[in-house]
Every structure is written in C-alpha cells, then in structure tokens.
Amino acid sequence: MGKTKRDITYHNKDVLSKILSDNFKDKSLQVYGINIPKICQILPTNLPEIQVNEMRIDNLFLLEDGSVAIIDYESTLKWENNLKYLNYIVRILGRYKKEPLRKIRMIVIYTADVETAPEEFSAGCITLRLEQAFLSQIESESTRKELAGKLEKEIPLSDDELMKLIVLPLTYKGAKQKKWAVKEAVRMAGQILDTEKKMFVLSGILIFADKIIDATTAKYIKEAIRMTQVAELLLEEGRKEGREEGIRGTVSVLKGLKVPIETILQKIQEEYDLSPETAQKYL
DSSP, X not given: OOOOTTSOOHHHXXXXXXXXXXXXXXXXXXXXXXXXXXXXXXXXXXXXXXXXXXXXXXXXXXXXXXXXXXXXXXXXXXXXXXXXXXXXXXXXXXXXXXXXXXXXXXXXXXOTTOXXXXXXXXXXXXXXXXXXXXXXXXXXXXXXXXXXXXXXXXXXXXXXXXXXXXXGGGGSOSHHHHHHHHHHHHHHHTTOSOHHHHHHHHHHHHHHTTTXXXXXXXXXXXXXXXXXXXXXHHHHHHHHHHHHHHHHHHHHHHHHTTOOHHHHHHHHHHHHTOOHHHHHTTO
C-alpha cells in the first residue's frame, strides 16, 4: 500500500499498533465471522524486500495455535489483490525462513461495499485459499444503537462489542455514510470510561479505516486520541497532587498531636507506601 495523503504515516502507525498489540491479545475475531484461534501477539508488518523498498500489510498476528494470520481490509474487489496477497506470503516465509514453517492464513475483511468474493485464486501450479469476512453481514444501525445505548447508560462493553465498535464505520456502504459513521464511532468511543479501552478503540478505528477515510477525518480521530492522552495526564497529575496533600495533611495532624517523629515516619511510610528517604522529605 503506497503512501498517499490518506495514509497514516508509518511512524504514527507503529505507535498506534503498539496500543493495539497491548489490547488485541486474547481477543477473538469471531465477531467478524472469522473462526480462527485467539490472537496472542501482533507481529511486525513491515516486510523487507531485497530489490524494492518495503511492503506493509494491514495486520499480522500470531495466533494461539502457532499459525500466522495476515489480515487485509478491502473496500473493492480487484483481481490484482491476489498478487498482493501472494507477495505478502512470500515475504513472510522469507522473514521467518530460519524458524519452523508456520501455517499462514490469508484473511480478507471486506467493507459493506463488497458482499461476495471468490474464496480461491488458482494459477495452476499454486492455489491461494482465502478466509473471508463480509462486514455487510453486520447490521449497522441496530449494532450502533445497541452499543450507543450501553455507553449512554455507562455499561462496560465486552471484548466483542469493542471489536464491533472498531469496525462499525466499515459496515456502512458509501463514502459519505462511512465518513459520518467514523465520527459517530469516535464520539461513542469517547464515552468509554476505561481509558485503556478507549485508546484501543480509537487507535483501531484510525488504523482499520485508514484506507477509506480522508485526511480531515483522520485528523479528527487523531485529535480525539490526543485529547484522551492529555485528559489522562491531567487526571494522573490530579491524583499525584491529591496524594501529596494527603501526606502533608497526615503529617500536620500527627505533629499537632505531639506524635514522635519516628512514629510519624513509620505511619506515612506504611499508609502511603513511601521509602524512608521520601517520607523524610515531608517532615
């Protein structure tokens, strides 16, 4: 996939992929209609080639059964895609040639714009078998309303529901509807109370929808991610300030009661889990 104005820069994609890798572990793709073992690790997606620059795939996962899953997202059905998939497979075999041969799964997830596609591509001496998922099978509006209802009531979403929210924009047909759905999914993700899960969903939306969103929409999502990170930093700073005030308040009260310094030190060390050196600074 060549870099265009729509693509996330490789550096930013690596940062977001790190967030995804921390959260994709033990997740299942069955919610998309793909019956494979759970994900246990995200593998590097830059596949070097000797004579050309490099090729990046959408996602590369190590599954619990030891197999490797290549996942690509497509909004159109093109014959040339099969050549791209074969290229992926050859390069993965090249990268891991010193390791025992792994089973490779080529998984294609189609947006709602594609409803059927051939499962095999044959060139006589070689046959490529695809595992496919069609997001057109997910009821966009009923799914959106169900997820929105839970979020409004502050009901935590399950892993499957988080996965559905990530691909929700891709379940709509047409560029205009997808663009609206991306912003709606980001709005809904903003209602997730757990910051780690919120970042997982926002990062997933940005990476998964990379091919079908414009630069303006991508910027909108990245701003939501940035604001989430800033809010968490402010919250952490607030926790730190509250802790500082609590320690100083405890020391002040104990000093007022004429409690021995040694006892105050021991008290704040135990109550606030401080080292003797740190505790000494509050006296």
